[in-house]
Amino acid sequence: MKRVVSLTVNGREVEDIIPDNLLLIDYLRERRGLTGTKQGCDGGECGACTVLVNGRPRLSCVTLAASCAGAEVETVEAQAHGGRLSALQRAFHENLGAQCGFCTPGMIMTAEALLRDEPDPDEDRIREALGGNLCRCTGYVKIIRSVRAAAEELKA
Amino acid sequence: MTEVLPQFKIVTPDCVEAAIAALAGAPDARACAGGTDIVVALRKGLSETGTLVDLTGIAALRETATGADGGMVIGAGVTLAAIERMPEIGERYPAIARAAAAVAGPTHREVATLGGNLCLDTRCVYYNQSHWWRKSNDFCLKYRGDTCHVAPQGNRCRAAFSGDMAPALMAHGAEIEIAGPDGTRRLPLAEFYHEDGAAHLALNPGEIVVAAHLPPAGGVSDYAKIRVRGAIDFPLAGVAVATEPGSAGTTFRIAVTGTNSKPLLVDFPDALTGESNADAFFAAMQKAVQKAVSPQRTTTIAPHYRRLSVSALTARVARGLVGLAA
Structure with a gap:
């Protein structure tokens, strides 16, 4: 079964015919061409596919696209504005928070939700919030440092 | 593109009665709330359905209230993130708040619900695998096969119940409220489960979990x-x-x-x-x-x-x- 679904993707209102069994990650990557969102474990275990739905982090690989009717979806592509990286993107770049880069979009979106909620989180809070995002390269130290650096920049 | 999910239609009831009617109307219908368990199961071919009954639109399931005995009633649709953060639960039933905070990762808890965790499928290293993995192992007793690879001599599935919320609620003496085609019923949470990994829930066709009822807490x-x-x-x-x-x-x-x-x-x-x-x-x-x-x-x-x-x-x-x- 298919249905017409209206939703907002990265600030733009869209209306699409969406099959009931289409996953949000496939909708974003295949239909909207937003390939920044990565498909990692494919079973809700690694956090690479994290996007924001109504401002809260959501695993797009276990979310049905049709359930996002009326919702506001944000992907990592919404971060940069006017050719300028967001504070989080810049912080990940400058602090070497991205190594192979595959987990980075999920890390950034989870961190984005955290910083909107708590602009000045300490290391424990960052660790807790990123608990569902796995990285196989960095050992997390530089990721946590990157989120802290972004918080500092946003504060300044 | 990911492996395509099987065809199904989503129905979105706005009240418990409509959900029960939708479930009773299609024998293979499955209830879905946060979807962190069932969507994965559907993707891995561990479950099939022609109708997914989305319970997230039912406001009554998301309510918490003070019980008639001074205890607490938590709706089945309350998210684990909400349970984790609710001061009243943290103060009166700390085990329940701690258990909620210990489920999966924070992103799962944003959408995962109390009812979903209570109805979590049982898990096993021979079951939670991809379709081709299980097929090459001749499937298993829990689903599509006839042998339990954990205990091949036995005649029942040994998959382990892996929910965190059930023990916390049971330690607090919770009862579970179930709604179905024949009305609602309440039973002690411990009686909601059977020692059979392939059929561990005392949930009849068309029934859904509505709420957990907690008596006042005596201790810590x-x-x-x-x-x-x-x-x-x-x-x-x-x-x-x-x-x-x-x-x-x-x-x-x-x-x-x-x-x-x-x-x-x-x-x-x-x-x-x-x-x-x-x-x-x-x-x-x-x-x-x-x-x-x-x-x-x-x-x-x-x-x-x-x-x-x-x-x-x-x-x-x-x-x-x-x-x-x-």
Whole structure:
């Protein structure tokens, strides 16, 4: 079964015919061409596919696209504005928070939700919030440092 | 593109009655709330459905209230993130808040619900695999096969119940409210589960879990679990302990998860008094847990290790509740 679904993707209102069994990650990557969102474990275990739905982090690989009717979806592509990286993107770049880069979009979106909620989180809070995002390269130290650096920049 | 999900249609009832009608109307219909368990199951071919009944639009399921007995009623649709953050639960039923915070990762808890965790499918290293993996192993007794690879001589599925919320609620003496085509019914949460990994829920066709009813808490409580990855994982074993202060001393309600096909209430009626030898008391408690549980080869971690650690964990949690060092 298919249905017409209206939703907002990265600030733009869209209306699409969406099959009931289409996953949000496939909708974003295949239909909207937003390939920044990565498909990692494919079973809700690694956090690479994290996007924001109504401002809260959501695993797009276990979310049905049709359930996002009326919702506001944000992907990592919404971060940069006017050719300028967001504070989080810049912080990940400058602090070497991205190594192979595959987990980075999920890390950034989870961190984005955290910083909107708590602009000045300490290391424990960052660790807790990123608990569902796995990285196989960095050992997390530089990721946590990157989120802290972004918080500092946003504060300044 | 990911492996395409099987064809199904989503229905979105706005009240419990409509949800029951939708479930009763299609024999293969499945209820779905946060979807963190069932969507994965559908993708891996562990479940099939032609109709997915999305319960997230039912406002009544998301409510919490004070019970008639002064306890608390938590709707099945309340998210684990909300339970984790609700001050009233943290103060009165700490084990429940701790258990909610220990489920999976924070992003799962944003959408995962109490009802979903109570109805979580059982898990096994021979079951939670891709379709081709299971096919090459001739499937298993739980789904599409005829042999349990964990206990090939046996005639039942040994997959382990792996929910964190059930033991916490059971330690607090919760009852579960179920709505179905024949009206609503309530039963003690422990009776909601069967020791059969392939059919572990006492849920009839067309029924959904509506709420959990908690009596007023008498004492303090806590929940702890062991898992492979500390930040995000199912329990290899988990235990909730709640104290019950009485005139004859303090008794402990102990509930364990991850070791059997159902969460278990451990029978340990002894009371701790001022005259008790605490070390001997908790050693006896540890023995009682060891005897009650029967972990199987359903995870990559040895059953014996899980048996020993869940009993040690019980004593540690219980000692902490009465202010003793672990």
